[in-house]
Amino acid sequence: MSAYGYEIVQTLIVDIEPDDRVKKAMNEINAAARLRLAANEKAEAEKIIQIKRAEGEAEAKYLSGLGIARQRQAIVDGLRDSVLGFSVNVPGTTAKDVMEMVLVTQYFDTMKEIGAASKSTAVFIPHGPGAVRDVATQIRDGLLQASFGSDSKCV
Structure with missing residues (x-):
C-alpha cells in the first residue's frame, strides 16, 4: 500500500479460520x-482411598488387640477371684486343684462351642480323663516356662 501513499502500522484480525485438519489437531x-x-x-484419589483404607484397617486391628488384651485381663482377674473364693470356701483344696477344675470346665465349654458352631466340619480333639489332664499339664508347663523366661536374664 506504500505505492499508493498508505502505510499500514497495525491490523486487528478478528476471525481466524484455520484449516479443518489444524482445528482437529488442536482439539486432540x-x-x-x-x-x-x-x-x-x-490415580491420586485412588491412592488416598487406599491409604485411608489401610489406616482404618490398622486402627481396627489395634483396637481389636486392645479388646483382646482387656478380655484376657478380665479372664485372669475372674480366675484369680474364683480360685481365691473356692480355696477359702472349700477347706483342703489348693489353688492347683481349683485351676485344674477351671481348666476342665473351659475344656468342656470349648468342645461345646466347637460342636455348636455351624461352620465346623471336623475337629479332632483328644478326649478322656488323660487328655484333659494332658491339656492342664501343657497349660501349666507353658505358664511356668513363660514365667521362668520373663524372670531369667539373658546373658
Missing part, C-alpha cells in the same frame, strides 16, 4: 491434556 491436543490431567487426579 487439548483433549489429550485434559485426559492426562483427569487420569492423574483419578
